[in-house]
Amino acid sequence: MATTYLSLNYHIVTATKDRRPWIAPSWRPRFHEYLGGTSRGLEAVPLAIGGVADHVHLLIGLRATHRLSDFVRELKKAGVCWAVRHGDPAFQWQQSYAAFTVGTSQLEAVRAYVLNQEHHHAPRSSAEELQDFLRRAGVSYDPKYFE
Secondary structure, three states, X not given: OOOOOOOEEEEEEEEXXXXXXXXXXXXXXXXXXXXXXXXXXXXXXXXXXXXXXXXXXXXXXXXXXOOHHHHHHHHHHHHHHHHHHHOOOOOOEOOOOEEEEOOHHHHHHHHHHHHOHHHHOOOOOHHHHHXXXXXXXXXXXXXXXXX
16 A cells, blocks of 8 residues: 555543633633634644534544544644633643544544534533543543543
């Protein structure tokens, strides 16, 4: 084979420190756009970015040369710099994040989910949402981190 073909798509979820509602609706769309531009600058493909006041969802296509942890670290670092300058000077991310692989057949459903976060969070909190994702993905977790 003369070349390598890959489909490496990730649904990444990262929350603000202590899940504080720092991402205000007035600057949230620009923040998401900035995260998309930063992703492109890191040679990833942003497929969808959405979120609410205390967390962000990203549907991202990565290259074989990316290391997920490095990508997320650089994205979060850039996000803090932007948010402190243009949004809320107290802004911080939690150190942790969640990431799930997404098959090609699920891309459109995940994309729609990521872009419709306000609707999804009307009936439940971001912590409840993440616990549901973890259960469905078969990932064990300690409930104390969600108290």
